Amino acid sequence: MSMGIRFRGKRSRLVVAACGVVALLGIPSVSAAGGGIYWVATDGSDDPGQDGSLAAPWATITHALDSVPDASTILVRPGLYEGRIRLRGTFPVGVTVRSELPYRARLTNNDRVITAYSDASGCEGIALEGFEIFHDGPGAAPLVVHVDGGGDGSVSRITIRDNVIHDSWNNDLLKINNSTFDVLVEGNLFYNQTGSDEHIDANSVDQVTIRDNVFFNDFAGSGRPNNNDTSSFIVVKDSNQGSDLYVGSRNVAIQRNVFLNWEGSTGSNFVLLGEDGHPIYEAFDITVENNLMIGNSANTMRAAFGVKGGRDIAFRNNTVVGDLPALAFAMRLNREGGNPVNDELLFANNVWSDPTGTLGAPAGGGANDFSDTPPADTADFVLHSNLYWNGGAAIPEDGNELVNFTDDAAATVADPLLGVQAGVVLPRWVPATLSFADGSTSIREVFENLVLLYGRPADTSPVVDAADPANAPPDDILGRPRDASPDLGAFELGIVFSDGFESGDTGSWSVAVPGT
16 A cells, blocks of 8 residues: 555554563663553562563553553553453543554453443543454343443543454444543454444443444354344434434434445335434534445345435535445335434535446335435525446436435536446455455555545546535545535545646555554
8 A cells, every 4th residue: 555554654663662671671661651551461460569561561452451551552462361450540631551562462351342431430531442352242232332321421531543343242332321421443444233223322422433444244154144134334323312412413423435345125225313212413513424334245235325304414525336225226215113303404515326227226126216305304405516326327316305416506426437336355354364355464554555446537537626615524535635626525636736636546645543
């Protein structure tokens, strides 16, 4: 990948090596922020007398968090760590818990593997980086990672970054709920939840950002059957209504993610806002932007985007591309149970492209369909400056639906000239080779490969300079700044940097790798 990415990765490894030398020499290792560097290892001990040095490491992450001062870094040596890890402690500056070597520290349990719960010592200012995290097999209790605010907002400033989180055998991969606030989920790779549950369930939360992640399913790769019964990859909702601090999840940003290989139910979405049918706005003040959604599987989904009882939601500069079997290609906007009418929904600068001419048709054949939008279920929407492509066939219209592409007065109907989705390699983590199945050695490399193969338009694409600047985010899916005349979709073409390279050259720019 890019020169910048390789350099930053090398720098990260050198820092780890240097820390080990310092500890072996018996010299106190103090970070620039004033905290120390401490160690956890499979052959460590939590007994008195262990000081968390490389020569006398602790055995558990929880004990390390109970023992370190603020602004510390806890490095976890390679190996398999079994049992629950409790994230706890109040750290105003912040403490980072990091796998010494990316994805080589493996965390597993037959119950919750990671919990961040209300605690007498607090739960604030903790980052978890670089681990493989998974259930150990069938029969596990629910959830792999659980961040629960206790109903009173007592859990906050939690970062989950650059982890491989996979194979829940019961319920969600990651649940964030019960008045948790200020959570960053960044640069992770998620696959294989169980049953009618999600990769991420953000439930009665505030200030949650989900960005730079890769979401897919690959049940066969884990030796599991695909029952086509799993739910959305991300859901934002409020299941408990007024029983905690928040009535409705709010201030959630879902940005710069890659979604692919749908293996779920026909009633679910890549991203769903609202779900439980309560008489409240379950999700409001939400942005969904700069995401790439790849239609590479043969399994039918409901629609790429779904809203059930939501308001003040912006979907902008997303790219949905491929032969995506669906009951509606772009969106389903509806109500369940006592939901209020959806209100103030914006769809701007998106790309919806099925190069096969089956836009919105389910697997096995059927009528094409752009949206499922009962007129009585949404009060106000704006469809503006999007691109639509159905392989040269007509974009489907339905007078019984509220939203049709003809509602977009600034529509572009043309081939966006995106990469062909055939031959997508599912990038599951392969511990035996210390790499991902696509040959990448980091999640960021997986992410960039997918973006450049399937989300980058050709230089002559009609997306160029065609977006409405007033509704475009300041950056693109790779975190690069958009220019004054932004492009449609997630990827921005034509950026020229001071070194003379153009944005299409992968050696021309550098993106910070999480954890470096």
